[in-house]
Amino acid sequence: MRSLLGAAIEEEADVTLVDMEAGLEHLSRSGGTLAYADVLLMIMEPSRKSILTAGRTIALAHELGIPLVYGVGNKARMPEDKEFFESVAAEYNVPLAGIIPHDPDVIEADRSGENMSLEQGLPVRQAVDAIVAFVDKAIAGENPGQAEREALLKERERVDKRLAELSAE
């Protein structure tokens, strides 16, 4: 099926970014192709609450066949926040695409409704540049350990499937 917002849109856009405010679960239930992505970035903040549904989202992403799923830590203020994101990434077995620092310029822009000028939010912009560089490499399959990781995930999928077959017999 060549859906309009699926592969076909790539004739018109080099990059299509879907802000899945509605949630991956809702988008997939709605039956549209908006739920599919080549790369899924799961944004977190340094709170347990922000990752409550992470497990379900990751499982659904695998079901949908989304090949590249990464975490992004946002609003990091202190070294402990970085450690928090790293431990969550390890817990859920999703690599981190990057960590974005807490930035008063972003808070101020949210408060005033004005957009940041290009001079503002420099640390945040640098972090976002680094995430784009990470995504570039991920698409090219060049991140460290990526090939092995993907091979292991594929193997796990095969093992899970076979185990399910055996227990059904």
Place this chain on the structure above:
Amino acid sequence: MKIGIVGKGGVGKTTTSALLCQVYARRGQRVLAVDTDSNPNLALSLGLSPDDADRVPVLPRSLVVGTGNGAITPADLLRDYGVATPSSVTLLNAMAITQAGAG
């Protein structure tokens, strides 16, 4: 390439989405941002005024879900529903997918 941005409310999805779009746009790539939120937050983050943000046409659910059956091409879709923003990013509003009864 298609990038999906997920996360709980309040974690900064919209701001991060807008900043990512701007990086790709500055590299000269054609960037399409698709918002699935009923609030026009992404429109604002991409530099539209509140009035302009309210005027972004809503993509009909049939076009979000269906194939268009060849009646409409991706180029038509962007011409009819895409809105240029000051960030050089084209915005589509797919909020119909989240409205009551859509699921």
